[in-house]
Amino acid sequence: MIGGGTAGVRLAQRLAASPSAGTKVTLLGEETHAPYNRVLLADVLAGRYGPEVIALPRVPGTERRGVRAVRIDRAERVVRCDDGSVVPYGRLVLATGSNPVLPPLRGLWGPDHHRLPEGVHAFRTMDDCGALSAAVRPGTRAVVVGGGLLGVSAARALAERGARVVLAQQGEHLMERQLDRTGSLLLRRRLESWGVEVHTECRVRGLALDETDSGTGAGRVAAVELADGFRLDAELTVLACGVRPRTGLARAAGLDVRRGIVVDDELRTSDPRIHAIGDCAEHRGRLYGLAGAALEQADALARSLTTDPAAEAPAPRYTGTRSLTRLTLSALGGQTPEAPFPLDLAAFGETTPLPGDDVVQLTDATRGAYRKVVVRGDRLVGGVLLGDLATIGALSRTWEDDEPLPPTTPLLHLLTPDGGS
Numbered sequence: 001m002i003g004g005g006t007a008g009v010r011l012a013q014r015l016a017a018s019p020s021a022g023t024k025v026t027l028l029g030e031e032t033h034a035p036y037n038r039v040l041l042a043d044v045l046a047g048r049y050g051p052e053v054i055a056l057p058r059v060p061g062t063e064r065r066g067v068r069a070v071r072i073d074r075a076e077r078v079v080r081c082d083d084g085s086v087v088p089y090g091r092l093v094l095a096t097g098s099n100p101v102l103p104p105l106r107g108l109w110g111p112d113h114h115r116l117p118e119g120v121h122a123f124r125t126m127d128d129c130g131a132l133s134a135a136v137r138p139g140t141r142a143v144v145v146g147g148g149l150l151g152v153s154a155a156r157a158l159a160e161r162g163a164r165v166v167l168a169q170q171g172e173h174l175m176e177r178q179l180d181r182t183g184s185l186l187l188r189r190r191l192e193s194w195g196v197e198v199h200t201e202c203r204v205r206g207l208a209l210d211e212t213d214s215g216t217g218a219g220r221v222a223a224v225e226l227a228d229g230f231r232l233d234a235e236l237t238v239l240a241c242g243v244r245p246r247t248g249l250a251r252a253a254g255l256d257v258r259r260g261i262v263v264d265d266e267l268r269t270s271d272p273r274i275h276a277i278g279d280c281a282e283h284r285g286r287l288y289g290l291a292g293a294a295l296e297q298a299d300a301l302a303r304s305l306t307t308d309p310a311a312e313a314p315a316p317r318y319t320g321t322r323s324l325t326r327l328t329l330s331a332l333g334g335q336t337p338e339a340p341f342p343l344d345l346a347a348f349g350e351t352t353p354l355p356g357d358d359v360v361q362l363t364d365a366t367r368g369a370y371r372k373v374v375v376r377g378d379r380l381v382g383g384v385l386l387g388d389l390a391t392i393g394a395l396s397r398t399w400e401d402d403e404p405l406p407p408t409t410p411l412l413h414l415l416t417p418d419g420g421s
Helices: 006-017 038-046 126-135 149-160 181-193 248-252 291-306 392-401 411-415
Strands: 026-029 062-065 069-073 078-081 086-088 092-094 098-100 120-122 141-145 164-168 197-199 204-209 221-226 231-233 236-239 243-245 261-263 274-276 281-283 324-329 343-349 358-364 369-376 379-386
Touching: 006 026, 006 291, 038 126, 038 149, 069 248, 120 126, 126 236, 141 149, 149 164, 149 181, 149 236, 149 324, 181 197, 181 324, 181 343, 181 369, 181 379, 221 236, 261 274, 324 392, 343 392, 358 411, 369 411, 379 392
Parallel strands: 026 062, 092 274, 120 236, 141 164, 141 236, 164 197, 261 281
Antiparallel strands: 069 078, 078 086, 098 243, 204 221, 221 231, 324 343, 343 379, 358 369, 369 379
């Protein structure tokens, strides 16, 4: 397996737990750290957890850290690594994940086009997290570029470390992929109550660097420049502009690659001996980029690889994941009069209704809570919940099972604490 993240570790665990014998697993991980839960990096940055807390269980089999796969030789069925080693395979699994998107900003790259200016960071790996933690101090002027899930998480974490944070989002509202306007407005208000200055509908044009060289050859960030000419002073800039699947190895090996590495319902690539799971995999034209999908794909592939081909019942195929996004935002300083409750957020399915859909909404301005579900015919097709998530368990089960809603259940009852169950 190439990739030591959530998908690769889960698959190794499932293969080790299988009753079928004879499976020898070798996992190649580019990072030197023990595998960790990437979803919790913001909590490490905030100081809520130490790095050891988010470590994943030990990988069964052979684990090689700090080794980068540089070429797949399909004819020889070997993987060639940057340390000169050659690893043979019977089956190869690509769990290479994704890279942060670095936008084409003026001033972003140094003369060698490989070094970011001092003070400018992506936020994707434990090393990124460590570099940000070392750089932030109480009062540090920090600008986070990108108002999606990652940008919101990074802004909250930096604010909890005492930084003066500005969050710049190009779109009309925060977390556009998950939230509607009302939910986004409540999220914005909560961030602002914690001292985060939020700008939406603003396009970042470039970075202003100190004229004096920082010693790295790339300068040091002094401000973030917006397209309208406004400047946001910055000692620290975090680029949280999304991610892009890591497909270079697969493409160089001649595998079918579109936006991601194309896989079928058995998670096979165009080479039947090579599989792909997690952020790098494109299944039925869809990229997920979420931990829940990575885990489901790893489980499905483990069943496929360990099922006897002569068995009467073949392993169930992977048909897709109904993904739910969850996020908890709470300040390290505890409750405040402006933000007396932590903000829990969940979003799933289609949150924008189509003509003819039924929509049920409940808003509690005092607690900053908001609930909304979208019903199409007799099916629950999506929802957004902020604040009290007492209903999320039953709602998510109803949505995931895709079963008809009871005809006698009032739609409003979907948003009560028992979720209509």
